[in-house]
Each structure stands twice: as C-alpha cells, then as structure tokens.
Amino acid sequence: MQTEQSYSLRLLQWMMAASLALPVALFGVASTISYFSTHDTADEQIERTLDVAHEHALKVFETIDRSLSEINEIIRGIPDQGIISREPALHFRLKQLADSLPQLKSVWIFDARGHALVNSLASPPPVVDFSDRNYFKAHIDRDIGIFIGDTLTPRVPYQGAAFFSVSRRRLTDDGSFAGVIQASVLPEYFENFYARIGRDPGSFFALGLTNGTVLVRFPAIDRDLNLVGQKVTANPRTGLMTVTSPADGIERRVGYRRLSEYPVYVSAGLETSAIRARWLTTISQHLIFGVPATALLFLLLAMALRRTQRLHAEAARRMEAEEALKHGQRLEALGQLTGGVAHDFNNLLTVIRSSVDLLQRPNLSAERRQRYVDAISNTVDRAAKLTAQLLAFARRQTLKPELFDVGKCVEGLRDMIGTLTGSPIEIVMRLPEEPCFIYTDASQFETALINMAVNARDAMNGEGRLTIDVNAVAAVPGPAVQPKTQHGFVAVSVQDTGVGIPQERFERIFEPFFTTKEVGQGTGLGLSQVFGFTKQSGGEVIVASEVGKGSTFTLYLPRVPGIERSQRLHSDESPPLGGDGMSVLVVEDNIEVGRFAADALTELGYATTLVDNAMDALAELTRDASAFDVVFSDVMMPDMTGLDLAQEIRRRQFDVPIVLTSGYSHMLSQSGAYGFELLQKPYSADQLSRILQKIGRGRKVSDSAAE
Template sequence: MQGAQRNSLRLLQWMMAASLALPIALFVIASTISYTSTKDIADREIERTLDVAHEHALKVFETIDRCLAELNEVVRGLPDDTVVSREPALHRRLKRLTDSLPQLKSAWIFDADGKALVNSLASPPPELRFTDRDYFYAHIDQAIGTFIGMPLTPRPPYQGARFFSMSRRRDSNDGSFVGVIQASVLPEYFESFYARIGSDPGSFFAMGRADGVLLAQYPRLERDLRLDPGGPVGQNIAAHPERGLMTIAWPSDGIERRIGYKRIAEYPVYVSAGLETSAIRARWFATMGQHLVFGIPATALLFLLLAFAFRRTQHLQAEAAARREAEEALKHSQRLEALGQLTGGVAHDFNNLLTVIRASVDLLNRPQLTEERRQRYITAIADAVARAAKLTSQLLAFARRQTLKPEVFDVGQRIQSLHDMLATLLGPAIEITMHLPAEPCLVSADASQFETALINMATNARDAMQGKGRITFEVEAVTSAPDMLAPVSGSRDLTGNHGFVRVAVGDTGVGIPAAQLGRIFEPFFTTKQVGQGTGLGLSQVFGFARQSGGEVTGTSEVGQGSTFSLYLPRVPSEQLPQRQAPNTAPAVTGSGMSVLLVEDNIELANFAADGLTELGYSITLVDNASDAFTELIADADRFDVVFSDVVMPGMTGLDLAKAIRDRGVGVPVVLTSGYSEALSQEGVVGFDLVQKPYSIEELSRVLHKAARLHRVRDGAAE
C-alpha cells in the first residue's frame, strides 16, 4: 500500500516534469515541422511568382522579336540609298512602334558600316557609327538569329535611361551581310513589373544572360554586375540548366536568398525570383510566436494544476488507503463466495459419482452375485468414471488447459447425428428445430469437446425453458466472427482466409437480464440453486471456443429467449479425411514387448504395470524422467517403447520425449497426462498421447501401434 502511494506521488512528480518537458519537446518538433512547412510554402510561392515573371519576359521578347522580323521584311532587298530616301516614312513607322511598346526605348536600322540609316529618335539621324557595339559586330561574321546584348549607356547626342539591345542581321538576296536591325529595351520596364508583383518583404527578381550578364534586377542595381559562371550561381545553373531552386548569398549585396530560376524558351536568358531567407524566417517566427502566445499560459496552467494535484494527493493518502482496504476486503469476500459456489457445485457432482462407485463396489463384494448383476455394477463404475472425467474436462476447458485432439469434420452432419441423443436428453416437451446448410461446413476442432459444448448449450437452453419450449439449432458459414480479445495462451490460429462456421442455439425461455448477460461465461456464476450445478457448462463452451481459435457470444431479451452463437474457424473441403471404420479392437497382447514405464505416482504406476504384465508385456518401472533417460542411454535396445507421464517433478515427460528424439535414441515414446500446461500450449509435438483416465485395453493398443510403426520405419530405412 505504501509503495502504491509512493508510486502515485512519483507519477505526479513525473507528470509535473512532463508538463514542462513534453510541451517543450512538442514545441521543438512543431517548430521543425513548421520551419520545413514554411520553407515549402515559400518555395511554392517562389515558383508561382517565377512562372509569372517567366511568362511576362517571354511575351516581351517574342513581341520585340516579331517587330524586328517585320522591320527586316520591310527593308529586305532594298539598297541603302533607297532606305535613306524613305527615311522619313521609316522614321515615323519606328516611332509608332516604340510609342506602342513601353518596353522599347528606340528602334534602329544600320548599314554594313555601322551607320544609322533610320532610327525612332531623330530624323534624319546624326552621322555616327556603332560598329563597336556588341549588338552590331555580333552579326558581322555569321547569322546568329536574335542577339540579346549587354546593358549600355546611350551615346551622345542621345540621352536617357540605360538599355540592353535585341538585334537581328540584315542579309542581301545572296546572303551577305548588309547591316543590322536593333531595338533598345528598357531594363526599368521589367523592374517596374517586378516591383508590382513582388510586394512581399524580401522579394527579389533578376533577369540575365546565360553568360552571367545581368539585364535587370529588383531591387535595382547600383552598378553593373556580371555573375561568375564558375561561382555558386553558375554551378547551380550548370547542374540544372532549365530551372531550379537554390539558396545563395547574392553577389551584388551579399544577402542570402532563396532563389528560383527558369530559362526563357528559345532565348539565352534566365529569369529569377526569390525571397530573402531572413523574410522566410520572419514568417516562421511569426507563426511560432502565435503558438507561444497560447502555449506558454496553457503550459503554466497545467503545471500549476498538477502541482495542486500533487499537494492534494498527499493530503488524501490516508483516505485513499482506507478506501482501498475496504474494497480489497469486499473483493476477498466476493472471491470466497464465488469459490464456495464452485466447490459446492463440483463437490455435489463428484459426491454423486463417488456414491455410485462406492455403492457398486459394496455390491460387488457381496457373495453369490450373479454375472448379470456383477456386469451391471462394473458398467455403473465405468460410467461414473467417464462422467467424472467429463467434469474434469469441463474445468480444464474453461481454464483452456486441456489438450485438444483436433480433427476435420462437417458441423452440419455432426449435429444431425446428435439429433436422437439430444431429443432424449432434452425430453419430449422440447421441440427441436434444425436449420442445416446443404453445403459442407468443415472445421478443425476436437469433436468430443464440440459435442460437449453443443450439449452444454442445449442443456442450458432446456433449463431456461423449464423443460418446455422450442430449441433451434442453426449452422451457417460466415466471413468473420465478432471482435475477439487478444489470443490466449495455447489457442490455435486457424482463421486463415476461409471465414468461420457459426453454430447458433436459440431457445424460447425466460431470457437473461442485461445486468447478468456479461457474466454468463464465468465459471463462478450460475442462476441455479446451490448444489444443483457447477456453473461450468457455458464456461466449457467459452474455453473450447477460445482454445480452438474461435469465439462464443450470447444475446438475450427477457421474456423472448436467448441465442448462443459458437464460431469456429472454417477449413477448405479438401482437408476432409477419408472415412475410416471405428476402432473396436480389443486389448493387444504384449508377446514379451519391453516397456519402459515412467510414472511418479506409485499407485497409478503399479496399476498400469500389473495390467500390462497380465497382457504379456515386460515392464521396467522408473519413477522419474532423469533415471529413465539414463536407462535409455545405457542400453536403449532393451526397450521397444517408452510410456511416460508428462507432469513430473524436475524433468517432465515432454522434456524426456524431446531429449530422446534430439539424442537420436531409436525408441518410440507414448505420453500420458490428465492435465499439462505445456501440452495445452505446445501440443504433443509429434508424440502419441493417451489421455487420463485410460483403460488398459486402450493403452495396450496405443503401445502396440507405436512399437509396430517404429519397426516398419526401421525396416524401410534398412
């Protein structure tokens, strides 16, 4: 009791510590998840913004490119003199073009010597040559399509904002170089657009050529910048040339940013969009700050409540101890009452059986007893022993400790074969109705235990109807059984994928109150009068069902009767064995067969030894497994078979059998037991088993069969 009190206080102390540690741990985990989520959201925002910037730049370049192509078609094949003669008209056309496109500063037509023939700024154009500009000399040697130049400052007398160029080559009819058509593009047009779509704090945009020359940037550049292709930016782009995401310190200002980039289709230009990592962290801090606003007061309140509970628990220890003592006393009283009810029922049944045995023995001792009466008394003793064994089996069935002998049988046929016996058992006032399926419903279970379970359910129904009414037996295949508890020790997993067979026994009796329905399978619970039963009938059904891998349920309504449903795992029809004739063979003589009998109960050992000796067996009696194993190791050829009890002090009979097999001793082993937890859990693992109580006739047949099979195997091996 004091230990429990200390444990409760220690638990509260741990809870107080956990009320601080757990929120902190959860906050750390949540922070990590939130930071990852914030980064993912930022990446998705960057990619969406990047797609917008990419589509904008693509349309601008395509528009300018189409304009250059149209101008090239206008002047294609015209000599320079003709172009000069049409300069006023061409000037107006170029001016309308630049006025309609806000991204353009100016448009130009140059001859082969770099002289401006026409431009949109002045008419006629000044006598200047532009052969040193990249947008001109890039086209001299070969046709390269549309060329995008680096940012430039206007050459006097022209003034205004900086620009970068888009230009195309002018070719003669024979393909020779005759000049250039060029458009001056305003970087500030892109930067203004970026300012509109990049309203979030820390937003960043850039547009640059594939060789690292920046064309536009937001926030705007204070100086020209060319990115190093071998630097971090160039390396990332080289690894993923079409598009990607990277976290770098931008060379122009050294600020760390999360940047996405994408190449503009058909142009050697990249568009970038990004956010400063400090802005991403600021979002994360804001989110976690909201959690802290609520989390810190809640954690503090929980800690204070636990501290109060700790102090309160200390004050209530004396009261709790007294209450537990009172509850324990009540439980003890209930256990004694239940145990008294069980022992009373068992004692009642055993006393009836012992009375039959004692009276039969007394009558057998009378002189001048006729053979017919002597046989009747012997039969009465045998029947009483069989009923006592059945009662013991019921006790073991509830404990789920009996050793089952599963066999495959058809449930419908087995119930049909019991019809006459059930009719006699239930009485003429009980109407029996059976609903059996046409197709086989096969199960793998202990047939004897199944019949016992069926009889127990039928008897329980008869008692509920006070001997008058209707009992319905129904068999059907179902796909699943009700939810079962965790598998018990010793139960078999047979469910497979074949479903279950449901055996329902319904009656028209008085029904079971809902308050008692949950206790109907308890061995200590019965509605019968004291001494009129053990209360083990439904308990045997429960234990048999659970150990067979199935379940049993009960439903009832007061005044309407009850239905008990037994679920057993179904097996496929191909597992049904061939029908065999029943074994009615008498005892088999020993003919000098040598048996090593291992039994620690001297009375039972003498009974078995005397019975087998009368049948002609040669018996060597040993009272423990260790000595028996020593005898076998010394001279195993002396024995034809080993017959051993399972439950013995020290080395068990099952241990002996396994040791004989592992050592390679060529002597067959037959085991016997009335109860063994090891057998109920592990089974006989390949050894023959004779259940107690057994007859000498049954024992002789099993020993003879084991020895004969061993000799056949040895002969085949030779």
Template sequence: MRIEQRNSLRLLQWMMVASLALPLALFVFASAVSWVSIRETADREIERALDVAHEHALKVFETIDRSLSEMAEIIRDVPDAEIVAREQLLHLRLKQLVASLPQVKSAWIFDAKGHALVNSLVVPAPGIDFSDRDYFRAHAAAGDIGTYIGEALKPRPPYQGAAFFGVSRRRPSEDSGFAGVLQASVFPEYFENYYARIGREPGSYFMLGRTDGTVLARFPTVDRDIRLDPKGPIGKTIAASPTPGLITVTSPTDGIERRLGYRRLAEYPIYVGAGLETSAIRARWLSTMSQHLIFGAPATALLFALLGLALRRTRHLYFEAEKRQVAEEALKHGQRLEALGQLTGGVAHDFNNLLTVIRASVDLLRRPDLPEPRRLRYIDAISDTVTRAAKLTGQLLAFARRQTLKPEVFEVGRSVQTLAEMIGTLIGSRIEIVILGPEEPCLVNADAGQFETAIINMAVNARDAMEGRGRLTIAVGMAASLPNAAPLSQNPYGYVAVSVADTGSGIPPDQFERIFEPFFTTKQAGHGTGLGLSQVFGFARQSGGEVAVASEVGKGSIFTLYLPRTAGSGKSRQTPAADASAIAGSGMSVLVVEDNSEVGQFATDALADLGYTTRLVGSAAHALEELAVGADRFDVVFTDVVMPGMTGLELAQEIRRRHADLPVVLTSGYSHVLSEHGSHGFELLQKPYSVEQLSRVLHGMGRLRKVRRANEVI
C-alpha cells in the same frame, strides 16, 4: 479556517516567487535545448552540403579521368611523329572533347621533353617548353603514379585567361617507358561558381583542395593563392582524424571560425570541404530565442500561474482517486474471494458426491458373501463414476482453456447430422428438432470430441430453458468474420458458425454477463453443475473461435459457436467402442516412465496381466539410462508428461532424436505445455485411462513399428 487561509497565502507567495524563478529556469533550459537543436540542424545541413559537393567533385574528376582515358586510347602506341602528322585531326578531336566539358579549359598531349604535340586551343601547337610544370615533373620523375592533380597555375604567354589546375596522366611508350604526358586544364572557377549556387545560406563555406594543403577552389573566393600549413590547426586536425567528420576551426586565411566538414574523394588525392560560420549559427539561435522572449515570456508566465492554481486541484483529485482505487481494489478482492469460494464449493460438492459413490461401492465389494450380480453392478458404478469425474475435470480445464486438444479436420455439417439422433434422445420427444445443413462443406481443424460435447451442452441448456417443450434449431453456415474482433485477427478462410436456437424463456439482462461463469446456474440444486456453457466458451477460445449469444426474454435464445474454417478434405470419425476389449501383449516389451509409483505400478501390473513385458522407471533420466543400455529391448515407451526435472515431452523429443524408430506414447491429465503447444506429433492418452485403452494404444504403436521395420528390410 485560519489554517486554510494561511495555506492559501503561502501558496500565493510560492507562486509569486515561482513566477519569476521558474520562467527564468525554463528560458535557460529552452536556450540550451534550442542551441543543441540548432547545432544539430546546422551539422545536418553541412553534411547534406558536403554530400552534394562530394558527389559533384567525384563526378567531375571521374569525367575528366574518362576523357584522359579516351585520349590515351586514341594515341596508344602512336609515335610522336605520327601524332604531329595527324595534329589537325587530333586537334579537332580534343577541341570537341573540351567543348563537351564545361569544367575543362583545354586538353594537351606532350612528348617526353615537355613540348606540346597537340592541344585543343591552336594549330600548330606552340613550341614552348612545359617541362617545368608540376603536372609534367610529377610523371617524368617517377613511374606510373596514375592520375595526378596539380596546383593552381596561371596561363603561360602567349596564352591568357583564368587560372587553372592540371589533371594529368603518364603516356607510356611501347616498352612501358616514359613517352610524355596527357593533361587537361581545369577551371577552379567552375567549382567556385557551383559552390556559389548551392551555398545560399549566410555563412556558407566550400573548399576543394589537395591532400598537401593546396587549395584549388574556394567559396567565398579570395584574390590570392592559399596553401594550408600541414602543421597548422586545420592540417593537424585532418591528419589526426582523416576519416570524414565535423570540426570547429578558425581559418588562418580570413580568421573566421567555422563549423567544417571534410571528405576525401575516392582514388583521388583531393579533399572536399563544406561548412558554416559559427557566427551564422549563433545568429540563428539568437533569432529563435528572441522570438521566445517576445511571444513566449508572457504566455509562459500566464501558463505557469494557471498550472500553480491547477496543482492544488490536482492534488485533491489524486487524493479522491486514490480513495476510489482503494475501494475498487477491496471490491475486486471480495469478488475474487466470492468466485473462488463458489468454484471451490462447487467442485468439492460434485467430487464429494462422486467419491461417495466410489467409497460406498468399494465398501460393499469387500463383503465376502456378495452375490456376483451385485458385485458387477458395484464395479460398473465405480467405472461410471470415474468417467463422470473425468468429464467434470475436462469441463474445468475447458473453461480454463488448459485441456489438451486433438485437432483434426472434419466436416461440421456431417458431424451435426450424426449428433442429431443422440440429441433427440437426450432432450426428449416433446421438443421438435430442426437441423439446417450448410450449402457447401464446412471444414474446421478442431478437436471433434470437444466439438460434439459443446453442441450437446448447448442443446441441453436449450432443453432446460424450454422446460422440455418447444423447438430446437441447429443451423450450420458460413461467417466472414468473428463478432467484435479486430480485422487483423480474423481468419483468412472465414469461420464456420453453428447456431443453437431455442424457443425458451430467454436470458434476463441481469444474468447475461454471467452465463459463462463456472458453476453459475439458475437450475435447482442437483439439476446441473453450471459447467456446460463454460466448456463451450473455453473450447471456442482455445480453438481460435468465439461464442456469441443473442436472447430476448420470453422469445428464446440463440447461441452461436464460431470456429475457424480450414482448407482440406474432412474425414469421417470412427470412435472406438467404449466397451472394446483389451488386446493381449504377446510378449511386447514396454518401458513405463511414471513418477507416481502407484499409477506406474497399476500400469505395469495391468500390462503384465495382458502378456506385456514391462520395465518401470521413475524419471526421464532413468529412462534414458535404460535406453542407453539397449533401446532394442523395448517395442514402445509409455511416459507421463508432468514429471520433475525433464518432462515427458522433452524425453519423447530426446528419444526421437536418438532412436527415431522407437515409438513414444504420452499420458497426462493436464499439462500447460501440451495445452499451449500440442503433443508435437506424439500419440497422447488422456488420464484417467482404462486398461483397454492403454492396451490398444500400445499395441497399435508397437504394430506400427514392426510394419516400418518390415518395409525397411524389404
């Protein structure tokens, strides 16, 4: 008890210290974050204001430029005498032009000596010499310099009014000499009034100036001309970084520190600037922090006190949660071990039974005096047992969703009708079978053999639930979507639903969640492996569908298999007879690639007995070496998929790239690559395979190659 009290007092003491230190640290941190945020906000405002000012100035100068171009077109190749003769008409034209441009004070046409020929103000033009104006000297002293923007000037008597700066162009003569100047007088106050309208934030600043430092317009305005020294702080900064950016400088004009952005107008020797006074930015920050102090300090202190009290409770909860997690992990580990033991035991039990039959049959076949009928019976027993073992392996792979599917488009209703007779024989005559076909064709793209196996497994499960007597209803229909699936994962064509309903005992609630587990069965030992529904579950999931179950104890169950519907035409399946005889090779040459020497030797010996010429190699690298010597020596390549180094699928793709006309047949008992990505168009023979199956596949591929070569010759 004393220890707990001491800890409580220590906690209170730490909270008292923290109630002063932590809020102070939080305030300092918040101040720094707020300052950075306000600076970033101010920079964004400056960038937006600069965008607006830049766009406005660019449009103004482009408009003036187009007006000068229009003036140039009007008097192109017109001599001065004719311009004077048409002065009244040209005056009205220039006056109309200036009236449409609020930023322009007047427009002038000068001769080569600086005398005005026409202007937009008066008629006749005054006999004043303007050759000393910068906009005239710039064009007279050099060649064609394009558009020239002059310094801010005051009107020359007898003219009066606001100051202006000139935007001018050279008048070329017929021989491309200097014939005079076209000039527009622009109001700086036009820009200043515009900047005053958009610069409503305290401390706003705008500037329009030439690249030599001459300021043409400025907001806030000043009563004197301003020329920035190129060697001053602003001039040096812009010269060092002529690209657009933001800088913090102190203006030599008014001594105010500003956050300033600048940008040059395209094709014009003009910079546009926009900024905010740093004192205005600091004022925003101080206003924000004062609000934090007034409203946030008490709340922060209280919140921190509550957090301190909650910390102790949280640690206790974390401790309890950690203990619970340890217990849950131990439980899950035990469940995994139990499931693994059940799975291992079930597989071992079934395979030991199959191996017992094979071992006994082999031992009996070794007897020298064995009658021929019994010898054939033992051979058939071995063959049937291998088939059952392959089926058991297939069911395990189906549950794990790792079997290699061979999808094809087929009509579900027709397939179910074909299975009806087989199902009737399988479940017995005391069970009534009702087949409800679809109203329209229901096409799916799935493995038809696995589909039939799934239907038979569901029918057998229903038979056992009804104990051999009742009604089995198989219905095929359409479904718009999968049950309990997200909308984005649905198939656009909908789904084909195959439901198998029985009138059996139903599924107890405590067993509902385990019906798809491998080797889970309620049947007596020796009456089922518990893999039937696992195969249905794995096939549905791997095909992009689902299995739904509805059941009520005493009233039966309904298993519904959903498969994605597809567009296309279904073809009737023709399954070759299981006892079809082997096909002779007739000298056909086969390259066998198999890393398991025993399996490879079996294949080559069996093919040799049928008249095939074979060459066995143990790896894909050796196979490529054989083909490099001469690929025409072989009619077909038969390769295992799972091999060290280059896999059989990679080998087949390389052969397709190098020898496009050489067919390749793949074989595998299991490959995660094939289960996830398919066989990439290559023929696939599942292990274990019979000699008859092997000979038929190889013979078919070899005959196809001969037909292709014959067509190429024709």
C-alpha cells in the same frame, strides 16, 4: 491501464514542453528571417535614397560646370586689362549667376598671379593674393579640366560660411595659363537637401572626394571625416558596405556611388543601430501577441496536466477498490468452485466407497458384484468428465485438434441432440452448402454443442424450438478485440425459444457451478466448458437474450482452408487386444499408478519394465533400446518431464515409439503433444492396451517393410 495513463501524462508533458519549445523555435526562425529581411529592406532603402542623392549631386555639379564653361566663353580671348575695364558688367553678370543658383556662394575670375579680376561679391574686388589656394595651384601646370577642392574658409576681408571650390583653367588661344575661373559652393545647401530626404532615424549622407576627404556630411560633426578611404578600391564606381566612423565611432550601413566624370562620391546610409531598432520593433510586435498566446497555451496545458494527474490518481484509487472487490469476488468464486468440486467428488467417492464396501461382503451373487463394479466404473467416468469440464473452463485441457467440416459434424449429431432434447422440442438445422472447415478438437466441439443444446432444452422446459445455424462470417461482430485469423470464422448458433436470461445474470453464466436449476438437475459446468473450449480454440462466444423470447449462443471458431478427411475412428469401439509379449518401458513417478499400469499390462500379456524417473528410462534405452517395443511415460515428473524425455529419445534417434499420458499439463495445454501419442488420465487397461497396440502394430508394419 497504467501504461495508457503514463503515456497520456508523458504526452501532456511533451505538449507542455512543445508549447514552449515550438514557439521559441518558431520565434527564433521568424527572428532570423525578420533580421535578414529587415537588413535587405534597409539595403533597398539605402539604394533608393542613394539614387536620389546621386541624381541631385550630379545635376548640381553639371550646372556649376556648365556655368563655368559659359563664363570662360564670355571672357575667352579678352586680356586681363579688358576684363578689368569691363569689371562692372562682369560683376553684375556673376552676381546674377550666384543669386540664381542657391548652391553657389560666389563666382570668381582670377588672373595668372592669383589676384581676383572680377567676383560676384564686391566691385571692384579688393587686392588679395589667392595664388596659394589649391583651386588655383591645381591649374598652373596643365589643363586638368574641372577641379574640386577641399573645404575652405573665406579670406579677409571676405566673410561668411565655409565653402568648397569648383574651378577650371581660363582658356587662351595659345593654350598658356591665363588664370582660373572658380565657383564657391556652399556645403549647407547639400546639408539642407539631405535633411529633407533623410528623415528616418539614423539616416546618414556624405559628399566626398575620391581621396576620402568629406565635403558635406549629414548629420554634421566638428571633426573632419575620412569615411570611404581605401575601402572602395574593390568597387570604385559603386558599392554597399558596413563601416564604423572614426569620427564618432558609430557603425553604419553605407552605400556609395561616384559621380560620372567628377572625382566625387555620394554616400547614403543608415546606422546599424537604427536597422536593429527596426528589427526589434518588428520582433516586439510578434512578442506582443506571441508571448500571451504561448503563456495561455502553456497555462491551459498545465491545468490539463494537473487535472489529468488528479483523474489518474482518482482512477488509480478506483482501480485499487475494484481490484479489492474483484479479489473478494474471486475468493468467493474460488470458494464456490471448491465447494462445488468437493460436493460432486464427495458424491462420487461415496458411490465408490459404498461399492467397495459392498464388494467386500461375503456371499455376493455374481449379478450384484458386477453391478457394484459397473457402479465404480461409471463413477470413475463421471469423475473424469467432471475434471475435463473443469480443465475446459480453465482452458487447460489438452486438445487433440483435427481438420473437420462443421456442417457434417453438426449433421451427425442431429439424432443424439434429438434424443437429449425429446420429441416435444422441434429441432431446426440450417447448414451451409459449402464445407466450413475448422481445426480443433472434434470431441470437445461436439461436447460444447451438446452442452448448449441441453442448456437450451432446460431453458424451454422441454418444449419449444431449437435452431442450430452454421455459416461462414468474415469477422466477429461487436467492439471486442478480434481474434487473429486469415480466413474468417465459422459461426455456430444455438437458438432457443425459452425463458431468456435476465441482464443481471449475463456476467455469471459461464462461471463454473453457477446454475439456476434445482439441486441435482445440473453441475453448472456445461457452459463453462463451452467458454473454455472456444477460448482455447482461438475463438469467441457471444450470447444474445431477451427475457421471455429466448437466447442465442454463438460460437465463432477460426475457419481454415482444407479438404475433408476420412471419418474419425472411435477407438473406444474397437475390441481390446492382448499384448502378445510386447515389451513396454513404463515411466511413472507415482509408484502406485506405475504399478497399476505395469500389473494391468502384465495381465494383458505385455512384458513391462517400470522405472520412476526419466533419467533411469534413458539409461535403460541406452543399454538396449531394441529390448522395448514402446515407451509409456507420464508427462508431469520432477527434473525431466515426460515430454522432455520423448524429445530426448527422438533426438538420440532411439528406434522406439512413445506414448505420453497426463491428467493435466500446462505445457500440453499451451503447445499440444508435439506429435506424440497422448492418453488422457484416468484411463482403463483396455484403453491403454489399444493405444499400445496401435503404436506397436505401426512399428511392426514399418519393420516388416524394411525387411
């Protein structure tokens, strides 16, 4: 009970710990999965946004490139003076182009000295030297195609927003340098576009050159920013990386892609703090539901634990009260048992004492003397039976198990049961056709069956029907703990048509000395013997009763496979034999019992040697084991028991048989006699002589065979 309670408390405590640990573990796993999922989603979003920004930038630069090519074709082969002469028309044409393309601030045509021949801003253009501009100098030495320059500010007298240039060399028929055609591109055009597509918190866009110079950045900052730098060398076309901006110190997840045929990178990204914020938002949504649910579960388990602890404390108090009550009941039962034993033994001792006193009177006739002697003998037998019944109830008697068929054994008791119950009681036996073998003490089984029959007779007041049923069953019915067996059970039922047993008496029917019979009609030990024998044999006894209709007592004894052996020999029926000079080593610590055994054996013609302990017996055997034909030893002795002595004799291989005797031995009741012959106390001289002759004859036969 305490183990189950502690287990339930530990289980609740583990459940409380699990109610916290498991959600935390699951939250950790979910958080990890969500973290990577959020980052993967962010990368996918960056890739999609980069696709849009790349496509937009590519179209813008292709449009500008195509426009510059068209202008170059218009003025191709026209000398500078011819262009100047046509300046108003060309100015109008360039202005139309700049107005039609919102990304353009202006369009210019320069001569070989860096002076503007035509532009879209002013007509005629002011004389200003632009030969120091990078978009001009880049084309002087050779034709490099399209050149995209750094961000510049307008030169006086021109004003307006900053720009970056896209330029190309003016082509001539002989391939010489004639000047530059240049378009000024507004960074704010890209910034406005990026603002429209980058509305998520932490969004980032950049347009930069392959050398790392940033042309456009959203959101804009005051400082120049070299974002990509040398980090794209591993993947110069496209990639995804996490970088920290040196301009603002913000870490970002950035995807970049180069425009085809142009020295320009488009970048799109998200601040890692924004990605983390998304992750934290997702986690917080889990926590909104998870924390209250976990707290509620923990609270419920805590309440269950407290309630269970209170229930266990209450159960412990109740158990203490029940134990106190049971202790009082045990003391009461012990007092009843002690009183019953004292009463019955006092009656027996009275008979013995009276018979002894009468035997001491002079001038007794031989008939009266024999009657008193028989009275003493019969009283001793009754006392032995009483102690055997007590030991049976306590499950401490030494059983002599043997294999026998229950059906044949019950059939053999039919006449005896009929004699005990009387002719007014009809006896019905239902026996199985196939053998039902059990391995137990046959005499104790017969005693149990007779006790149940006598109990049934008394319940029927000497008239009715007694049914004895024997059959094989697979298991014991009911919720009780099943005894261990491999071959099922043999059920032996004794059913009567008597008065039945009231429900309030069910718990006491197997108590020793409990009886509902009148004084002198029974000892109250019959059913206790049935209970003790059945339990010690590894079986179960079940009682069913209905007041006014009768009772059924059923013994369930473990069934074993086997072949029927020869009928048991009742040694009591064989006549006693003389000793014929057989030498017996008697080992008995009780000197009076030992002297009786030695004197009785001497009277019967045995040669006896009496010792009072096992060590002296071993010394005698060590001196000359061949001097003894048999060893007769008590079991219960100090220091070394008779069973230990027998095992030591067997270990030393002394060629002498052993007979053990005991009134009661815990070892023998638990484990049997270990293959040694056993004589139960009290015994008569004739019984002792018979078992010694049995052992002695067996030894003589073996010795003769050896010769």
